Amino acid sequence: MYKVMLADDDYPVIELLSEEIDWQSLGFRLMGTHGNGASAWEQAQEEMPDVLITDIGMPAMDGLELTARMKERNPGLRAVILSCHDEFQYARQAMRLNVQEYFLKDALDPEDLVRLLRRLKMSMDEELQAGWEQSRLKALENETRSLRQERIIRNFIDQPLLSPDQWKREAEALGLLRDGEAVLPAVGFVNHYGQLRRRFSSEQTLRFAVGNVADEVLGGIGFSGLHVAFDARTALFLFAYRPSLKTNPYDCASASLRAVREALRSVLGVRMSFLIGGECASPESLRRQLRELLGSAEQRFYLKEGEIVKRFASASASSASSASRASSASRASSASSASSASSASCASSASCASSALPALPGTDLFSYYDLASTELREALVGKSAAEAEEVAGRWIRLIERERYAPESVKDWTLKLLLDLKLKLHSLHFIGSGYTADTLHKEIADIDSLGELRDWLVGHLQEFVRVAGQGGASGAKRADVQEACKYVSLHLSRRITLEEVADHLHLNASYFSRLFKKELGITFIEYVTRMKMERAKELLDQTQRSVGEICEMLGYDNQSYFIKTFKAHAGMTPAEYRG
Known part of the structure; x- marks a missing residue:
């Protein structure tokens, strides 16, 4: 049976x-x-x-x-x-x-x-x-084909191109660079990779999921496209076409990538951003374009979620910007002094706006460090999550405008957060929270400025929440307290019992029983309660629409979100806002 x-x-x-x-x-x-x-x-x-x-x-x-x-x-x-x-x-x-x-x-x-x-x-x-094996032969054949395509492209990118003619024959077998045809390459970057890896339970599942949807979409369009998985975070898209005055390959590729993007979002809840390279008519030019696309770390960092844009024509602008910053150390020093003075004046005025900061060419981001730290600390001591989020947003906008090097931005943000935790802890404002090692691991998974902003705001909101409650949840056990903190820091997405149990190194069934015994409600009920309380804050303190708040809290279905909110608050979000 x-x-x-x-x-x-x-x-x-x-x-x-x-x-x-x-x-x-x-x-x-x-x-x-x-x-x-x-x-x-x-x-x-x-x-x-x-x-x-x-x-x-x-x-x-x-x-x-x-x-x-x-x-x-x-x-x-x-x-x-x-x-x-x-x-x-x-x-x-x-x-x-x-x-x-x-x-x-x-x-x-x-x-x-x-x-x-x-x-x-x-x-x-x-x-x-x-027998089961016979029924799996076709699936194995398809999987083998995908792995062969990935191997060919990886070798092409990573190894010296000793025989362009031989590789061209391999490319033709993949439907690329056939006589009279060119290739337009693009690279897709998975957004919020760290969160997705936990949700899909493994990198392999995530890669298969993304690949299958992408292959399904590309197989149903008129413009010839090939998807090749590069790694769990990155996918390559190769569009073959015959050059013609009647065909704009960029428009065709963009339309295809939009279809892939929407399918990934609606079917899997996966967001992806894309960079499109230049037209390639030879193995040499294709290899160069693929390497440049995969090496576009700075442009990738400043891509917005779901954005589809052309890759910068060259890295010269970025190099010039870096050189300008390196050659203006004295100006950065002056800016640092000015920032310190501004910091002092801001100490008596919470309305100091970082958006009004002078945009000095070549000014190092760390020149603004003291000012940013002061503004955020004042907002947190005032226990205002909305104000802390607004301050963080202004600094993120400054970073986006000046386009600082991604690693510098991540170092700056991590140092800012660690210092805030240390200072606020010394004032008995918050508990010790996440360790520096945990924060280092979290920020290593961040690939874009938008993700960095969400990560920073999540921790700032946790500071305010803990201060307002006198503790993360009222739980006595340290592992349940840690679970509640984890929930507070990840309210912007789906949170499963398994991932939190794994975070705590506990058996999922044991953790489920432990949590309910400690707090009197199930873990899922607790997550829902925290999300609905956050929804109330956003409805009270912002002008964001119900749909935007629904997405901010990790709900894919707005009707389900409204139903859940009504069950929690006794009225719909629109009625609550009044």
Whole structure:
């Protein structure tokens, strides 16, 4: 008898399917029903189902992630998707999920599911007779092709080009640089990589997910495009075309990348930014362009989330900027003195605006360090999360305007945060919080200025939250306190019980029981409560729309966010704002 698991946060759907379907007569055993993906995954680690029937949008872990994790453990899993909408155009092949079917909830008829279950049982019976290996040959063949493409491109980039003709033959086998054709390369950068790596549980799952959606999109467009995974953070896109006055390859490539970007966002909740290189008609020019694209660390740092732009024509502007900064040490010293004076005056006026700072060419970012530290410390001592966020935003805008070297910006921000923690701790304002080693590891995963801003603001908000509550949560146990701090620092995204348990080096089931015993509510309930309290703050203190706040708190579905807020506050976000 085959095992079936149901996962859906819509209880009437669970009730309907549980009671209306005679599972046993169909040859199935209903092994469990779950209201969120995290709970379903917890049971699956102990007993894996043969068939998973899951909603897409669920708290803690969505249906796509749940399916991906289960497929990693059990490649033969049959997955059936339930959806409240019809935007699931790519999900059948996304992440190599091989989803058997999906149903719209508003048109769900249990009899349709019964017919599908009969077909699934028949196919599983046949597989038992024929053997699993034979049914996997095609999937393995596809995977081998992707790995071969990756190997060819990697060798082309990393190794000396001793025989352009030989590589051109390999390129032609990939559909590139054929007679009379050129190539337009682009590179895609995964946004918020550190968060995604935890959500997808492994780099391999993330790479497969992104690659599968990208391949699906590129296979359905008229402009010839090849996707090659470079690493978990980076993907290469190679667009082959025949030069013509009637065709603008940049416009075609941009349109293709927009389609990839939107598919990744809607299907996987993954954001990606892109740099487009120059036109290439030879192996030498293509190799040079790919190396330059992958080496564009500074432009990548200043890319906005989801942005698609051309790579700078050369690195000369960046080099000139660095040279200008290096040759103006005396001016930077003068600016430092001016900043110190400004810092003193700001000590008596919280309204000092860093946006009014003089833009001195070549001024080193550290010249402004004392001023930034003073402004942020005053906002934090005043226990105003909104003011601290505004101050941080002004400094980020200054950094974006002056385009300082990424490593200098990260060093400056890390030093600023560590000094603030030290000074505020000495005033008994906050607890010790995260260690310097933890902060170093976190900032190492940051690839863009936008991500850096979110990271800094998250920690500033945690300072204010802890000060206002006299502690992170009222919990006595250190590990539960640490879990609550982790939640406060990551309210901008989905947070799973498994990732926090892993952060604490605890078994997930043990941590779940421990958390509820300590605070009287489940971990998921606590996360929801913290997100809704943050939503209230944003509604009270900012003019951001409900949709913007929904995205800021890691919700993909605005309807679900509004429903959750109403359950928490007794009114919708719009009614709360009044």
